[in-house]
Amino acid sequence: MIPAAGRGVRLGPGAPKALRALNGTPMLVHAVRAMAASRAVSVVVVVAPPDGAAEVKTLLTDHALPERTDVLVVPGGATRQESVRLGLDALPPGIDIVLVHDAARPLVPVDTVDGVIEAVRDGAPAVVPALPVTDTVKEVAPAAAESAPAGSAAPGAPEPVVATPDRSRLRAVQTPQGFDHATLLRAHEAVVVGDGATDDAGLVERLGEPVVLVPGHEEAFKVTRPLDLVLAEAVLARRRANDGF
Numbered sequence: 001m002i003p004a005a006g007r008g009v010r011l012g013p014g015a016p017k018a019l020r021a022l023n024g025t026p027m028l029v030h031a032v033r034a035m036a037a038s039r040a041v042s043v044v045v046v047v048a049p050p051d052g053a054a055e056v057k058t059l060l061t062d063h064a065l066p067e068r069t070d071v072l073v074v075p076g077g078a079t080r081q082e083s084v085r086l087g088l089d090a091l092p093p094g095i096d097i098v099l100v101h102d103a104a105r106p107l108v109p110v111d112t113v114d115g116v117i118e119a120v121r122d123g124a125p126a127v128v129p130a131l132p133v134t135d136t137v138k139e140v141a142p143a144a145a146e147s148a149p150a151g152s153a154a155p156g157a158p159e160p161v162v163a164t165p166d167r168s169r170l171r172a173v174q175t176p177q178g179f180d181h182a183t184l185l186r187a188h189e190a191v192v193v194g195d196g197a198t199d200d201a202g203l204v205e206r207l208g209e210p211v212v213l214v215p216g217h218e219e220a221f222k223v224t225r226p227l228d229l230v231l232a233e234a235v236l237a238r239r240r241a242n243d244g245f
């Protein structure tokens with residue numbers, strides 16, 4: 001499932017983020033192709049901007065995708081969590097393993113996708129690709145965190161630091177996150193709205209079920225701010241130069 005209903009506020013004004021072009025092709029098309037590149041993926045459910053499902057359907061019909069992949073499009077919601085829930089409701093019967101992948105991570109390599117699937121097949125109910133954190137991370141006081149939530153652009157008043165977590169125990173998590181279907185459904189059914197979970201594996205953790213990490217990939221980065229678009233186009237140019245892709 002590909003949640004693609006976000007506006008992309010941090011990317012700046014323009015079309016919804018998933019519909020913006022990377023080297024002339026919408027980011028969402030790159031993301032669908034990246035998931036469909038795995039031979040284990042048979043159905044892709046795209047969760048479109050709430051008022052953009054028809055446009056997304058046309059877009060996906062106009063761009064070549066592997067024939068063996070069925071693509072369904074449903075309208076999304078106001079938050080990522082709501083969009084994933086709407087995507088879950090649209091899954092056809094008979095699906096045992098669900099991957100949830102941000103449209104905003106259009107360049108995830110197929111080996112990363114397959115690594116996640118393999119770990120779920122091996123019995124883990126929730127699997128997350130992750131990389132070590134490269135910056136030192138500081139925790140700020142709750143009041144400071146509220147006035148400048150993670151990812152907000154404008155620097156405000158100086159923020160008091162309350163702790164420096166041990167970096168060797170931290171990981172930055174990516175998508176696709178892979179789940180045993182029944183576990184992911186239970187996690188979303190148990191959601192307390194507004195509890196601050198920013199990924200699906202976080203909801204599974206709240207159930208008390210195990211979540212494991214597998215190696216992520218640098219190219220699975222999230223396009224969040226304008227500079228990420230520059231990086232994404234550079235990665236595509238390097239791929240084209242390396243293997244004619």
Ligand SMILES: Nc1ccn([C@@H]2O[C@H](COP(=O)(O)OP(=O)(O)OP(=O)(O)O)[C@@H](O)[C@H]2O)c(=O)n1
Binds near residue numbers: 011018079102103
């Ligand atoms: N209501 C929402 C919000 C987000 N997403 C999706 O969740 C993924 C990760 O979200 P993020 O990168 O934060 O995207 P946006 O919410 O669009 O970004 P911003 O917070 O800058 O507006 C994206 O593929 C986005 O389209 C979604 O499907 N529905």
Ligand SMILES: C[C@](O)(CO)[C@H](O)COP(=O)(O)O
Binds near residue numbers: 080151174175200
């Ligand atoms: C799911 C995610 O991509 C994992 O890193 C991330 O949590 C999404 O967060 P966002 O703030 O909604 O982009």
